[in-house]
């Protein structure tokens with residue numbers, strides 16, 4: 445008899461997972477949802493509360509590929525409370541949807557989040573809007589089976605006609621996904637987004653650094669993301685603080701706010717540098733040094749433009765963030781070297797083009 449516990453249903457449990465559990469869980473196991481992963485440690489949540497667990501030796505052995513290991517949003521079978529009070533994850537239940545990035549080379553696929561109902565692709569209508577990049581995100585969402593929404597942020601910084609023009613561009617490209625717009629400053633549009641979040645459904649926000657995801661999520665939670673205390677299965681184990689990544693909102697909808705989003709953002713770092721930051725790349729040839737990073741070098745034309753007020757400081761800060769991500773993201777050393785070379789070439793070719 446599949447277990448259709450209603451309190452578990454509030455966390456996204458459904459007949460699909462119940463059937464998976466029937467096939468893969470032992471009689472003494474219980475099912476729980478992964479709210480965060482920190483190396484070998486997982487924080488799990490089910491109708492009994494939050495508790496910590498580790499992957500069992502069996503699972504570690506059988507799940508060699510990174511994508512076969514539990515990630516945030518996954519449902520797992522767990523044997524609760526051994527002598528140490530922690531859970532031991534026995535099996536990963538098959539995913540209904542997934543959000544993953546295809547890493548180049550041998551690394552294979554990297555999971556960002558699992559069992560997400562709706563992925564909200566966020567772009568700022570101020571500097572960040574880029575149709576090509578939007579399409580790349582939408583392709584990835586579609587491949588993983590989740591429903592896409594598009595969210596344009598920072599509407600307070602542009603005239604309404606600009607936003608209308610961007611929406612027209614989106615529709616002109618044949619994209620039918622819902623488009624929402626909001627400002628975290630004036631709060632225009634936030635109520636509408638909140639009304640669209642359905643209890644028991646899981647939402648994940650993705651988009652470049654600096655578009656306002658954290659500000660928005662903190663607003664939805666109602667306070668700044670708190671570090672959450674978790675306890676062992678018996679309630680007595682070591683208390684540890686970990687950052688929860690899957691968060692249940694007051695209305696029962698769940699949002700995933702995870703470092704993976706930043707990795708996802710990496711995908712478009714190069715595109716963002718070439719697209720959204722063309723103005724900064726256009727200044728670069730005027731810098732004194734060929735290899736100027738526009739951080740602190742003397743004779744830097746970009747820094748000069750920021751000081752002179754002809755280049756927006758926030759826009760410049762976002763450029764630095766993206767440049768840093770492009771170089772130092774969570775990549776394998778080989779990938780990192782490749783990215784750095786690609787970034788160098790991009791900057792060089794941008795210089796040559798002028």
Ligand SMILES: Nc1nc2c(ncn2[C@@H]2O[C@H](COP(=O)(O)OP(=O)(O)OP(=O)(O)O)[C@@H](O)[C@H]2O)c(=O)[nH]1
Pocket residue numbers: 597598599600601626627628629651652653654655656657658659660706765
């Ligand atoms: N004017 C304006 N500024 C905003 C808005 N939303 C966020 N910001 C500002 O934009 C900057 C970046 O916002 P974040 O919420 O940190 O952006 P993020 O997408 O979470 O970026 P990462 O944490 O790097 O992934 C901050 O300085 C915010 O105060 C908005 O709607 N309007």
Ligand SMILES: [Zn+2]
Pocket residue numbers: 728731732736737738739741743744745746747
């Ligand atoms: Zn410079």
